[in-house]
Amino acid sequence: MQSFHRKFHHPQYLLLRPSTTFLLPFTTNLRHPQSPRSTMSVSTSSLQENTEQLLKQVLTYHNQTKHSFTNYARGPRGLDWDNQPNPFRRYISAPLSPLLHPSNSDSSPLYDSLFNSLPPPKPISKTTISEFFYDSLALSAWKSTGFSTWSLRVNPSSGNLHPTEAYIISPPIESVSDSYFVAHYAPKEHSLEIRTQIPSEFFTNFFPNGSFLIGLSSIFWREAWKYGERAFRYCNHDVGHAIAAVSMAAAGQGWDVKLLDGLGHDELKKLMGLDVYPEFKIPSTTVKGKLNEIEFEHPDCLLLVFPNGIQEIDINYRDLSLAISKFSKLDWKGEPNSLSKEHICWDIIYRTSEAIKKPLTIEKNFIIESFQKSGNLSANSYNPLTLRELVRKRRSAVDMDGVTSIEKEKFYQILLHCLPSGFQEGQKRQLGLPYRAMDWDSEVHCVLFVHRVVGLAKGLYFLVRNEEHFDDLKKATRSDFKWEKPEGCPLELPLYELGRADCMKLSKHLSCHQDIASDGCFSLGMVAHLEPTLKNKGMWMYPRLFWETGVLGQVLYLEAHAIGISATGIGCFFDDPVHDVLGLTGSNYQSLYHFTVGGPVVDKRIMSLPAYPGPINDT
Template identity: 40%
Template sequence: MVYEYHKTTKHAQHKYARSLGYMDWNTQPDPFRVYNGAKTIKLPLAIQNSTPPYHLLDAELPSAPVVKESISQLLQFSMGLAAYKESDGGSWAVRCNASSGNLHPTETYLVLPPLMQEQVGKSSIYHYRPKDHALEELASFETSFWKKLPEGSFIVGLSSISWREVWKYGERAFRYTQLDAGHAWQAFIVSAKMLGWKVNRLDSVSDADISTLLGLTQKTRFFEDENPDMLFVISPKDVNPKLSLDALVDSVPLKFEGIANKLSPSMQKWDIIPAIEEATSDAQIPQPTTLRSEITRTPSRESKDVVLNRRSVHVMQKDISTITKEQFHNMLSSILDSQDAKENSAHLAIFIHQVEGYQSGLYILVRNFRDRDDLEKEMDAKFRWSHTEFEHLYLLQTRDLCATSKAISCSQDIASDGAFSLGMLCNFTDQLQMYGAHRYKELYWECGAIGQQLYLEATSMGLSGTGIGCFLDDDMHGLLGLTNNRYQILYHFTVGRGYVDSRIATRPAYES
């Protein structure tokens, strides 16, 4: 099913993956989930909180206590609104986490030990409402589960409403939904670092258990399907990713408070979407861990300013998009290891357009050396594989690839007019054979997390980036000389100097 879905939803030059082909504004899904009838708790705004300089985020920072204020900051600088944009009389919210088409399929839940004053002695499950920066209380219960965890730990759950993406992207939407979940995961990793906390993704919890914990199995409370993505323990310490949640799941009440709002009057039906969701819903299988890399960044702004100012750009200023070698290397260093990923599976096929000290051409950053020789064998035999001064970055071919990268990115100029653009090339069939169908989602999460990190790293240097989900899959594979699906490109990204449209006004995300 995974192979079938992946093949069916490839874009080709004269054959894009199936979708409605236009925006049906009458059924546009509400981007904000609300649980009607649930008690709402307003969170204090964190905008005035001081946060560590961005370049120090990888240092061991003192951990904040888990209180309403710190949880509020965690949420605001990860999944919260960053601003409202206004143009031609219309306005729309933008958020800290990037999302394809700004459609935001990802929802956030918290499972907290007893800490809010209202809940003496009881643990609670909350849904986060980014529009109002508030929590909705869905359940409260007693459990002995927290004793297993270091003091100051709690759980975050992510889920996805794929209909929000299906509305625009049709059959390819499952891919976008998973990429967005990866962006959200990385947004949490960065926001948690500001508080000296670690995000430990649990890799042996089943989708069924996540659903039970977040109340998603209670189908009568939902109009549109909402599917489980991942759970992570946020803690001052590292937590075993194989932690058993049985004691927690067993304590959760059968019925939660609040009925989910209906997001659209009606929905399009694409049979392949529930089919791929079902096929990839097996339990996750633990994977080996990899080493983490050290990054030496140049001094930068406060980290909250970086996350709040991260924006996608839709036009690059080609004339001034050249970046320095140091900027390029810093960006690569920041995504060498997906901070919390269990195994790097994504390599970067990079089109360098304008980077000082580098000839224009095609390069590859090998993020897991295990695949190095295999990649050389699978890719075009004419590629040079010469070492560059950045370890694990190889030059494959020198040539001007501006027109090619634009054509592959669905003719989008942003792919050609920046400093560099890239495709994330994942070890595909081996990973799926080894770990099962659920790994398909995880590969997208890894790519989405790389995308979110690239956005932030670019923003911290005064540069811009944009995720590119629209690309011609097999044209890219053809360029790399790949003739089978052992390695597949799952996401593209571009970095350069963006053009800021002065006709679009910005106003604050929340009234203080």
């Protein structure tokens, strides 16, 4: 343990300079493997060659967008404030239906109770849909200092840039719409923009009573404005945060959530009305100028929200796809607003977004697995906060105080809620809240830098979130790691001590020299089972791995606030030096997201204002 500790404090690892390398874009013409219904005329060899091209593109993107001690991923040299993207998408001339503004005193279950069981499901109504959005994707506050005013949201976002947009596809809701409809959620107004009416049989033929759909999309330009090529990663972190935020808010209403992941990119695009955007022609290199088409929305995922307790739903993806194909002929209302006057196109983002487009998989099963409760060490683990109180007070800490510590029991409690399979031995399937929204086995683990946990030695630890990977992880990492359960660790918690050392400086240097990684109680890196997952399941798993890290990150946010401290996601870290610390080589395991948990430093110069109605003069 001491050997790697000394290595990463050598002066050579403290050198930083801006990136000056212009990497050539990957220009291979990429096409997706055909969906199952149309593969008869495609040879096995051509499909394999196509898959290899797609994998090469994804790995090219991943490696090209790594930060290193001597070179950051390509991005703007400074921030073009005149062209900062508008964080609020609106569909001009679409009918606007305001939602209700619930108070904290309105019915909302205690946060920690939801990990044990879900409450009885409530019916869909204007009240419950209003609460659902208010607790998941709405504004949570406005902040002001000097001449600057900006909003915060319940769902966090890298740089507070909010690339994620949300849509509801729903049966009629009294005082919202008399017909079955598709609407865009406008968080600034806490309202629904009614985009179109849809045939009633779309719901009656495919989905149970009391259910509706939530679609999520990303505007890559919003993140790329600040973060350049690495923005594609951050957009997908944000999708994961949104999935978790939606899942938690739905749980508060007694609703379950599952991805409809048999559908492909084309179906999602039609369903959300995103073919209103002109086709974006990807340039062969980085381009700057007026590129209005770059403000399009990339469809990410579709979530079915349904009453908990339903044990089986038969989804026929072939027939569902045929029904969605008719959505292009519907009368869609509203034109998307312009977000910036000028843009920069980081072409590798859009080539990669083409490579990871998911085809329709008609043979995919829609499985509802039993709700698995998560561990609760004691009745006093958390402050008595309702779900609404907690999600709406969540903030991203800007600095940590470097003093606050937590007891190991609370540390273990946080990690128990980070387990995908809930409170049981043998972690693999995603059965607990909010992970159960995802339909793949967990592919993300956590390496933890423990700084200030009372009763637990400082050092490096590993949380194995899919125990089928345990033997492989031991072989892939450094041979001198201990892999021993710490004293007092719950039997059901697959946490292992790798080695003891003061890792404060190390964690800081690995997270782009940011003090926030060393000044908390602990920080962590989320290590994904990357290349084997892409090869075995498909290239579309690349963004889904980031979604899984975002879901896990959202839990860390809520857990930290629930015990009275704070947290922050860290997107800037030195990728391969993290792998070197662990002894990882190749692309089988890659660090995708970092996080820190600790006592926040509050900037008293910043004034907090109510989320609604909010300031009159704002951007």
